Amino acid sequence: MSEAMPAPASTAPSQGGCPIDHSALRQQKTARTIEPLDAPLERDAAGVWHVRGYDQARSILRSSATKQAGFKAELIERVSTRMREPILYQEGKPHHDQRRQTARFFTPKAVSENYRQLMVDFAERLLQVAKRERQIDLSLLGMKLAVRVAGEVIGLTNSRIPGMDRRLNAFFANDATTFGWSPRLLINAVRSQSRVLAFFYLDVKPAIEARRKNPGEDVISHLLGLGYNDAEILTECITYGAAGMVTTREFISIATWHLLEQPALRERYMGGDEDERQDLLQEILRLEPVVGNLYRRTTAAIEVEAGADTHTIPEGSLVNLHLYAINADETVVGESPLLICPQRELHNERAGAAVMAFGDGHHRCPGAYIALQETDIFLQRLLKLDLQVVQKPSVTWNDLIAGYEVRNFILTLR
Template structure:
């Protein structure tokens, strides 16, 4: 190992004040030194952080790197004194093949492009209802509470068959364990509440199946425990990421008025705008993989058993992959952002998220032509660096009524 290899000494890392969309400066500096850096995990075990686009992508498609929960270290939590159990049945994001592919194949038919297009009409309805409510209430509003949070929540809850009267309670529990600011005691209680609720939901679907994803899976050989795990993965993934892309993406548009004007002027720009906003805000910050054998990567030897941290947000700003990477350019056509991952674990709900974002962004900016922040930019409260998903706690906006 050469002396020139950069070292990142600590995580989590906060964003630079006034730069809420950029990766933390320490990660940008690391990427400037090269695509791979030394890192010591809490507890003292050595590892690596990968900040370059090509290397992140190569790890995600390399079966010599494992996604198994019990093999992974965490960049902010000291796991050295704990026995980490394998992922619960159905929690396929933290599994390798063949278990991962078994669950994924059963789910793949539920998230096809065709089915998602059929859902688009309902998404337009939901978006319209929330815009009507915002207009009726009048400015200012918190865009997170009034728009960015409820829209993905309604969509994913309807897709999975969560009854209307249960949604608010369920969303509150999910928000607690995704916020990055919850005490250990409250976190354990929130996770237990979500698990218990999904268990009740699966039992209810067994008695009265309907036209939702969980009901569709009842004809398979999945156990109730596996269905609970799948439900937990889909609900938590479907709620938080889309919420924060909608909120941060709107803020990014308001901060780049020429790009906002271009989106309003050209409806054909909507799809590329979604891809660029996904790249630019990169709410999914890091994912981990552990080497199953010695692997040569970026001129370094990743020893078997070593965990690497994949920095999605820095990879999506890699100047070797994206021209002028720190600029928001809705007409960018170089594609290939890593917002939904890559390889066998690429996000199953990516098409659903794209539909929500395309409709959500375009309808919002067209309904309110004078939309703007209601507070100075540096007063918008960001989530802490410890949160797994980057975002804002609230986004106060206003417009000319």
């Protein structure tokens, strides 16, 4: 499932007008390799196209001639069923229709009005427990928060027994990213199936039963209204679980790590208004994208410009979009791309503060506002405490989401 990460890459310090002193800091903690910043588009010997430039990535992600090739998409294609595909894997009109219909759960207004108080109450409850115990395992605490919030949005609020966060953790720890018949893969498949069944019977099934009797304003109720069956709803819950729970947990951990390590950055964050705080969080996410690589498969030949050249990517090609490099494209982010700068001026009006950390195009992360708001609400309260890092976190790589995992992040309250 995961592999150990190398030591974090460092970069030469540069002030460049940034209000934060970078003179003695190493910034990027999670990148597996040091990405070349001068190769916006190239093809390797195996025929895989590698994208590291912002404009090239945007062109590909917005193309109608590509489809998902990450998050087990091609493995699932090989296991053909008559079920509807989860929204994560849909393309074309079915995908656009679903995104349009579910958008009401994810707009900034809906997120603030429907989930803000839940986030506040649950964050404060978690930290009350932490104050009593005087110790925090941040990855576990972040997962509890992310599961509670995403569970409300999805409709997973009727579990038969507590522990949905642990059940989801166990499922996403499975490393079945290939398909075959070796003994190891068969054992992994059986283990994965048992975890899926536990999640279904303990969490998903009771939520479905409750919403058949009394529909709510959540994703499961919406899917039931479209005639989805139990298995189809289960697959949606799993994909939303990966997107809305596992990744937000990592965002909370990496943002906390940077803010605790850099007192000036922490002070700036705590003193800012909501927009300023969320911009700073997006700058951290730009540097440390939770999903490090996005994969697409071309369904027709597409042309992509890189400098003075126009490249034709043939139909059926695998495209690997390197988000660490894309988010460090100096034509967009300016100088010192591997440092955190709260007042970074972007040189492309189409780019947001997180650049490509939430993706782009029709598969852009729909839960971006949820992740930002809940992380901000939690960190405002966490960072008011007198914290000490007892154990420096470990960083590994999860091949399922093509992203990092921050673990064993132990804090104590002084």
